[in-house]
Amino acid sequence: MRLVSARLALLTAVLLVTSACAQVVPGNPVAGETVTRGKVDPGFIRGTDGGPIDQLAATAITDINAFWEDAFPEVFGDPWRELEGGIYSVDTSDPSAAPPPCTEKAADVEGNAFYCPSADAIAWDRAALLPVLQDRFGDAAVVIVLAHEWGHAVQNRMGITPEAERREPRRFPTILTEAMADCFAGSFIKWVNDGESGHLDIGSDVLDSALGALVDFRDPVGTSPTDRSAHGNAFDRVSAFQDGYQQGTKFCAAMTVENRAFTQEAFTSRQDRERGGNLPFDELLTEITPDLNAYYEAVVRQAGGQWAEPRTTPTEEEPDCSGDQGPVAFCPADGSVEVEVKEELPELHAEIGDFATGLLLASRYGLVARKAVGGGLEGEGAATGALCLAGAYTREVFTRQQGFGLSPGDLDEAVKVLLAYDYAARDAVGESALEPGFKRVEVFRGGVLEGIKACGLT
Template identity: 60%
Template sequence: MGTAAVVSLLATLLGACSVPVPGVPSAAESVTRSGVDPSFVRGTDGGLTDRLAAATVTDVQDYWRQTFEPTFGRAWQDLKGGFYSVDSSSRSAKPAPCTEKASDVEGNAFYCPSADAIAWDRSALLPVLREKYGDAAVVIVLAHEIGHAVHHRAGVGVAEQRQQPSRYPTILTEAMADCYAGAFVRWVADGRAPHLRINGGQLDSALGALVSFRDPVGTAKTDRSAHGNAFDRVSAFQDGFQQGPKLCSGMSVDNRKFTQTTFTSFDDRASGGNMEFDRMIGSVTADLDNYFNALVTQRGGSWRRPTVRVDVPHPECEGRDQGPVAFCPATGRIELDGADEVSRLHTRIGDYATGTLVATRYGLAAQSALGRPVRGEAATKTALCLAGAYTGTVFGRREGFGLSPGDLDEAVQVLLGYDYGARDVAGEAVHSGFDRVEAFRNGALGGPAACGFG
């Protein structure tokens, strides 16, 4: 999802190592509460996909008519160039602005600043989004593109980016657009949009699309086409959702931390940044023990190193099912179904999916060691937050156990797609993927203090 240049997203969407989000049945429901005639969209076929797109861009512009002036001190101007629906498979279809032929739009949606217009592929992008992630994914993608129109109107346009690339790198303007999309989606989720509605299950599914649009692992954050890794993109979206457009407008290279990194060694690049399962377990548990020993003892507690077992088919602690990763307070054990589900996620997502799940169990162990509750939503969110706090200390290490470029994305994927790391010792879980990622992110960016361990 870019500005000016047309960058194909279909290959990314279909080929990225993304995790299908289980979600809930409501994620498949329509997000449209009332229809919008798409005849104002140039090239439209009048079908269901363009009707959804029309409802989205109508509500997004309505949102900015209400919000732009309080945010930026001047009135919103609707897009002068309008909106274009393109059938990229048709040889006779007219090209959209910033393109030479219809096929240039294949698998893409974009904002063309020279024409002040938005275009989308109704044959090879929007239907794929709808099928894979639900209607809300279309809403997020188009809200992101109009987000580019917002920062252009706010004074961060093509000229500024060309003249001051270090001040306005692409990854920053992409984060702004993600943030503005999050602010708009919050308005929809609060029931204020005339034509759209989004519930929690739909939002979780749609965030899966945002994860799929991350940059290839190892892309430098200074790359001229960088959009951000999954952690950075979801973080920007959640910041907009939680704090609104004012925060988005104030983003800069001085106050925005981007976690996207390149590979630092040939061996890491060759392995894709992934360790084998047994080696990962040995490395991460030793490091987690050191981290949580210090965390607990510094706060007056007594740390007992958990005994980690990786060969338990169906972990149960005190007769409770925590899923494939479990912390047993009575025995001090951490048990994993290492021969089945956890190893499957390790292979499918990456090694730090395993690391993240194990870290959440250490988070429960730390709370137990300090006499804090290990049941209830507060305990599970704290465990997620502490797993994030640990991850934040590992990020950027140059010696010892450290993170590879794709590891934070693997954490986001496993937390968004599965509730295993968000279960308490009784097996009760935080069911919202959005909330799970947010709790982890709070710890990663704010440290133990953000988890109530000041």
């Protein structure tokens, strides 16, 4: 987070689409569940070694293609056309491996998966991409990445070609076409989740880990949305995926620069860039506490309630004043907010970023606001309402022209903490937490995109 004197408007215009979409960012491996009910022979994949990773890819591709055989005619009125240029698996660890289309040598594919529009072909690195994804995020992440690349093939059949992009770069910026491909991937995963897939079984319980791939494939913090290769921040990418999951392929196909807003932004000060958009832990607490108080006081008064500023109490142990709410807790008995300042919260702050701390605080202040207007403090409604209000607060600080505001990367930090932890979605007795993280992000997005009206504050 940062103090701002002025902020840039939301920007969406960029220039051209790049072919490489997926590039692995270092992270910690997590256990992933198998998502296949039966393996498909990868013999149709050019360059395959017939191994397990290409079997998974072949299984995913078979169902992705089946999905589009039905969905494409329904959305666009034309039959689906198979990829003319084929599917390529590349062993980038083998110097003698043949290069796929759109490359000069196999090493050009290292760490990547991409759609080549000139050849109407898809290729991936089976040595340094798909197995790394599988190890880090589970089988479902491999499926999502391939479904995203298939989304680019869909765009090509829609007429969003490199030629069209060169003629009308403002109409087809990279950040938009990438969001559309993420959206198409979400539509496919919902189809699988609904039990329509012949070979895949991806329940909502494995999506949190798989979405970690989209988070890691975000643009580096501070990338301008006008950058030629901008793909979007984590919030924008996960949002597009969720929109496809919830709204379907017609919604994705209708995305334009006029109806799609993006939150990605560049750094606007050298100081903010030098510290990566993060305030030190103690400074963040000092700056955000009065800001939260002022915001929620205005919200409560508008709702007809009486605001009493909560006393913020630091503690070296996890708060236990009202059940297990995590390292930040609202204590209904005395109206205070306890903040653990010795271990877990500072560690989250250091590991994820300062808005991990900010979001947890904003959600507990959301419970304070609910109490002030006579709202319930226990149960799913309280947990959902508190998280939604944290999203509404985030919307406020993001859109400010002056004062205390968000830095590039803060919304990504919110997505990370919501996928990994349920603290921001616990009620005032530490229960009724929303599961899975996919749902928590959805509720938070509601507050960010719609503001207070989405949160049912009564």
